Amino acid sequence: MSLPTVEDTEGFGRRLGGVLRAGDLVVLTGPLGAGKTALVRGIGAGLGVRGDVTSPTFVIARVHRPDPAKGGRVALVHADAYRLGSAVDPRAEIDDLDLDASVDDSVTVVEWGEGMVEQLSDAYLGVRIDRRDDDSRMIELVPSGGDWAARLEGL
DSSP: OEEOSHHHHHHHHHHHHHHOOTTOEEEEEOOTTSSHHHHHHHHHHHHTBSSOOOOOTTTSEEEEOBOGGGTOOSEEEEEEOGGGTTSSSHHHHHHHTTHHHHTTTEEEEEETOTTTSGGGOSSEEEEEEEEOTTSOEEEEEEEESTTHHHHHTTO
16 A cells, blocks of 8 residues: 555554554564654554654653543553664563563554564564655555454455
8 A cells, every 4th residue: 555645654544543452463664764653643643542652762662541532442552672673682672661561451563573572462463664765655564363354454
């Protein structure tokens, strides 16, 4: 799927947020500047969470609580494993974040998490984002297990 602008990327994230529920794990991959955080901003809007969704690169993970005034229904845990990728054992650092403690009660979205976080859930959604020379984004959804394929049909 092609998304011409950052606003389109956020809009798609909002639609995706509308089908997400507690216990969902979303693993984002793509180069720097591809639009991963823009997508998560949209997911946060679709979930109706509090606060601004920004890149958690330097804090590694942020929790955004649901905002009842926005129709919020579930928390968003937004993690960024970019800085963990250079560790000797990045999976041990992921374990230290205790993402497994909140994965059942929230939507967990991990940027740069491919190969490190899939064990947190029996089923997860992989999202690959690439940025083209014209600044449009190409998004590929890769469902793994569970009922992802059925839930994604309407997107």
